[in-house]
Amino acid sequence: MTTIAGKEKMLTPEIEAFIEKWKGKPGNLIMVLHRVQEEFGYVPRDAAFEVAEALGIPVAKIYGVITFYHFFKLSKPGRNQIAVCMGTACYLNGGQDLIDECERILGVGLNTVTEDGEFSIEAVRCIGCCGLAPVLTLNGEVFGKVNTKQMRRIIQQFEGK
Amino acid sequence: MAKKTREELRNLREVKKTGIAQRNSSGESIRIIVGTGTCGIAAGAMNTLDAFQDELESHGINGEITQTGCMGLCFSEPTVEVAVPGMPNTIYGNVDGKAAHRIVKEHIINKVAVGDYAFEKPAADIITDETDDTTKKQKRIVLRNCGVINPESIDEYIARDGYAALEKVIFEMTADEVIEELSNAGLRGRGGAGFPTSLKWKFTKNVESDQKFIVCNADEGDPGAYMDRSTCEGDPHSVLEAMTIAGKTVGANQGYIYIRAEYPLAIDRLNNAIDQAREYGLLGKKILGSDFSFDIELRLGAGAFVCGEETALLASIEGKRGMPIPRPPFPAVKGLWGKPTVINNVETWANIPMIIHKGSAWFSSIGTETTKGTKVFALTGKINNSGLIEVPMGTTLREIIYDIGGGIKGGKKFKAAQTGGPSGGVITEEFLDIPIDYESLQSIGSMMGSGGMIVMDEDDCMVDVTKFYLEFSVDESCGKCAPCRIGGRTCYNILDKISKGQGSLEDLDQLKVLAQAMRKASLCGLGQTAPNPIMSTINYFEEEYLAHINNKKCPAGKCKDLLSYTIVEDLCVGCTACARVCPVNCISGEVKEVHAIDQSQCIKCGQCFDKCKFDAILKG
Numbered sequence: 001m002t003t004i005a006g007k008e009k010m011l012t013p014e015i016e017a018f019i020e021k022w023k024g025k026p027g028n029l030i031m032v033l034h035r036v037q038e039e040f041g042y043v044p045r046d047a048a049f050e051v052a053e054a055l056g057i058p059v060a061k062i063y064g065v066i067t068f069y070h071f072f073k074l075s076k077p078g079r080n081q082i083a084v085c086m087g088t089a090c091y092l093n094g095g096q097d098l099i100d101e102c103e104r105i106l107g108v109g110l111n112t113v114t115e116d117g118e119f120s121i122e123a124v125r126c127i128g129c130c131g132l133a134p135v136l137t138l139n140g141e142v143f144g145k146v147n148t149k150q151m152r153r154i155i156q157q158f159e160g161k
Numbered sequence: 162m163a164k165k166t167r168e169e170l171r172n173l174r175e176v177k178k179t180g181i182a183q184r185n186s187s188g189e190s191i192r193i194i195v196g197t198g199t200c201g202i203a204a205g206a207m208n209t210l211d212a213f214q215d216e217l218e219s220h221g222i223n224g225e226i227t228q229t230g231c232m233g234l235c236f237s238e239p240t241v242e243v244a245v246p247g248m249p250n251t252i253y254g255n256v257d258g259k260a261a262h263r264i265v266k267e268h269i270i271n272k273v274a275v276g277d278y279a280f281e282k283p284a285a286d287i288i289t290d291e292t293d294d295t296t297k298k299q300k301r302i303v304l305r306n307c308g309v310i311n312p313e314s315i316d317e318y319i320a321r322d323g324y325a326a327l328e329k330v331i332f333e334m335t336a337d338e339v340i341e342e343l344s345n346a347g348l349r350g351r352g353g354a355g356f357p358t359s360l361k362w363k364f365t366k367n368v369e370s371d372q373k374f375i376v377c378n379a380d381e382g383d384p385g386a387y388m389d390r391s392t393c394e395g396d397p398h399s400v401l402e403a404m405t406i407a408g409k410t411v412g413a414n415q416g417y418i419y420i421r422a423e424y425p426l427a428i429d430r431l432n433n434a435i436d437q438a439r440e441y442g443l444l445g446k447k448i449l450g451s452d453f454s455f456d457i458e459l460r461l462g463a464g465a466f467v468c469g470e471e472t473a474l475l476a477s478i479e480g481k482r483g484m485p486i487p488r489p490p491f492p493a494v495k496g497l498w499g500k501p502t503v504i505n506n507v508e509t510w511a512n513i514p515m516i517i518h519k520g521s522a523w524f525s526s527i528g529t530e531t532t533k534g535t536k537v538f539a540l541t542g543k544i545n546n547s548g549l550i551e552v553p554m555g556t557t558l559r560e561i562i563y564d565i566g567g568g569i570k571g572g573k574k575f576k577a578a579q580t581g582g583p584s585g586g587v588i589t590e591e592f593l594d595i596p597i598d599y600e601s602l603q604s605i606g607s608m609m610g611s612g613g614m615i616v617m618d619e620d621d622c623m624v625d626v627t628k629f630y631l632e633f634s635v636d637e638s639c640g641k642c643a644p645c646r647i648g649g650r651t652c653y654n655i656l657d658k659i660s661k662g663q664g665s666l667e668d669l670d671q672l673k674v675l676a677q678a679m680r681k682a683s684l685c686g687l688g689q690t691a692p693n694p695i696m697s698t699i700n701y702f703e704e705e706y707l708a709h710i711n712n713k714k715c716p717a718g719k720c721k722d723l724l725s726y727t728i729v730e731d732l733c734v735g736c737t738a739c740a741r742v743c744p745v746n747c748i749s750g751e752v753k754e755v756h757a758i759d760q761s762q763c764i765k766c767g768q769c770f771d772k773c774k775f776d777a778i779l780k781g
């Protein structure tokens with residue numbers, strides 16, 4: 001992280017370079033927010049303010065965009081992110097049962113983070129592996145044809161890592 | 162690699178073609194082709210790839226291992242095609258490390274196919290169109306290269322007549338001739354609405370403007386569908402070529418592909434393809450040495466279903482909240498940044514190079530009276546052979562489900578197929594034999610949709626499925642217009658009540674009234690079509706709604722609030738299997754004594770029911 005005039009900057013030099021590259025292109029805001037989220041796992045408040053300044057876009061407009069799109073997050077997800085598919089194929093093949101089991105094991109509800117910050121659970125729409133339904137991803141790694149019994153083992157694989 | 166002129170492109174194509182022909186006829190090389198689309202990778206295709214590498218090395222065999230896109234056989238991923246001299250190319254399914262070991266030892270060294278993993282038909286019958294087998298139900302136009310070429314190699318695309326259509330359009334055809342050709346072909350938009358593609362192009366071409374845009378809709382919002390993802394992953398150049406053709410035809414110099422951020426592999430493959438095309442001078446300034454310039458950039462979606470709607474999509478490319486606006490004006494006249502914009506769906510695009518290359522007469526000979534060509538479906542749900550299929554328009558649902566799909570999982574009874582996702586409706590048993598095209602599906606209250614086809618069996622409850630779709634639509638409503646925002650929520654609440662056994666007949670009537678109102682008064686297609694699942698399921702499965710309302714029963718045994726599990730004392734032998742499997746420990750009883758379920762604790766997961774070997778648990 002770079003420091004300017006004593007105040008610590010949130011955006012990394014890489015992100016700033018990215019913004020520089022996109023600055024002249026119309027409609028760049030969503031691409032920049034993707035880049036920010038890629039770095040932090042969510043869009044931190046300070047980062048949003050810095051993006052506003054760099055692009056010359058009002059903060060209100062930036063929050064308008066962030067809150068419209070499901071993909072952008074405003075709070076920090078767990079260190080391990082579990083995403084259970086709730087697309088139609090997965091729903092019909094027991095996606096809800098996976099979520100229920102997951103909530104039971106971790107003791108937290110959907111879209112929340114466990115107290116130790118280890119795990120967060122979310123429901124996502126079709127990740128395009130419907131042939132393997134029901135499907136979940138853990139930190140992006142896809143697990144197909146999952147049943148509730150495997151759930152605990154999958155979570156344990158990642159615990160404390 | 163330098164930029165190419167037309168002559169150089171043609172030479173390259175010939176060289177690559179002869180190279181492939183030689184390789185096939187000399188019969189010397191051994192090739193192993195691993196399907197590494199998203200679903201393949203999810204099932205472990207990368208490990209399979211490594212396993213083959215190790216096996217070949219340890220046996221000292223000289224063979225080529227390459228990757229390809231989705232072969233469409235998603236139920237048996239990882240899938241692998243093996244080509245060995247003197248044997249027909251064979252496709253293997255469920256290939257893990259053990260299978261790789263056997264394939265190398267038995268198939269490659271001993272020249273005997275490994276029956277346990279092999280598909281019955283030779284590879285040519287399954288994934289390519291190079292046979293004249295009329296018993297074959299599938300026909301691959303859009304997916305012609307998917308599962309065949311290496312999607313990261315522009316040379317392989319070129320060798321299969323890639324960019325030949327663009328050449329023709331730039332050097333041999335006028336804009337009007339291109340539009341005429343699409344019109345004669347009868348190509349209609351595959352994104353759902355089925356609007357004639359030639360008309361859109363004509364509108365845009367005829368508008369005077371200093372700037373025009375070409376947009377590819379790769380937002381694929383229907384949950385449970387992945388045709389467009391597979392096409393972008395398996396054959397990215399076909400989309401680029403088509404967009405460039407459109408640019409030349411209507412007079413645009415810039416194209417955008419709007420793609421879901423949830424598709425990282427497709428994004429990588431498209432970016433890679435764009436780089437290659439630029440290197441070859443097939444994108445960028447002065448394409449193929451002509452004075453036509455065109456370039457393409459990607460723009461990422463961010464998880465909003467409504468952004469699949471074209472006006473919302475354009476707003477999103479502009480970096481704004483993806484809210485739809487009323488049409489007209491249509492994007493063809495006033496689109497991106499107010500400029501005339503051609504917007505088509507991925508599958509529509511992928512058809513176009515073939516139409517130009519092979520001619521409209523060929524294309525229009527396939528399909529039905531009103532709907533030409535083929536349709537790609539993502540066949541999923543309770544079906545044995547879940548996967549990506551492409552069939553000529555006019556194929557019946559029966560052929561799709563039973564001949565291609567291999568019937569219903571577990572020998573259960575077919576109940577309905579849903580097309581069009583949350584905007585569509587159900588097709589029931591009585592319509593299994595109607596030939597599929599835009600008009601016929603609409604006439605029975607469903608729709609072609611973008612290609613999701615979800616098969617449901619006797620265990621699926623229509624109230625529950627409809628509630629699922631409404632929950633989706635409510636979640637995805639942008640909130641701009643009241644009929645969709647409030648109407649959708651109210652419909653969902655009623656469905657929720659009914660699924661819990663708390664609904665009344667008045668609720669059912671109100672549901673029908675609301676559905677009509679939403680259809681008529683909503684601003685965009687999302688709200689207008691969100692009630693379709695309601696109308697369609699009430700139409701064909703009203704008795705199921707009535708069972709929930711009048712008898713407080715869910716005939717399919719899906720709605721948990723109307724369900725209870727009890728132990729039949731006479732049949733229980735006290736084996737304790739149910740108590741051990743219960744995740745909330747609500748089953749009690751000593752070994753060899755009758756067990757009991759504590760109804761207040763039961764979460765109705767059904768695991769005890771599945772576990773019991775003595776039919777001693779009653780579901781009802």
Ligand SMILES: Cc1cc2nc3c(=O)[nH]c(=O)nc-3n(C[C@H](O)[C@H](O)[C@H](O)COP(=O)(O)O)c2cc1C
Nearest residue numbers: 350351352378381382469470471505506509686687
């Ligand atoms: C709510 C809604 C969602 C849509 N989602 C998609 C989509 O995911 N993909 C798509 O290609 N078209 C989608 N469409 C259709 C587009 O608005 C548009 O008709 C299509 O991109 C035009 O291309 P085509 O003529 O090639 O089909 C959607 C429409 C609506 C109303």
Ligand code: FES
Nearest residue numbers: 085087090129130
């Ligand atoms: S519905 Fe879950 S992967 Fe498609």
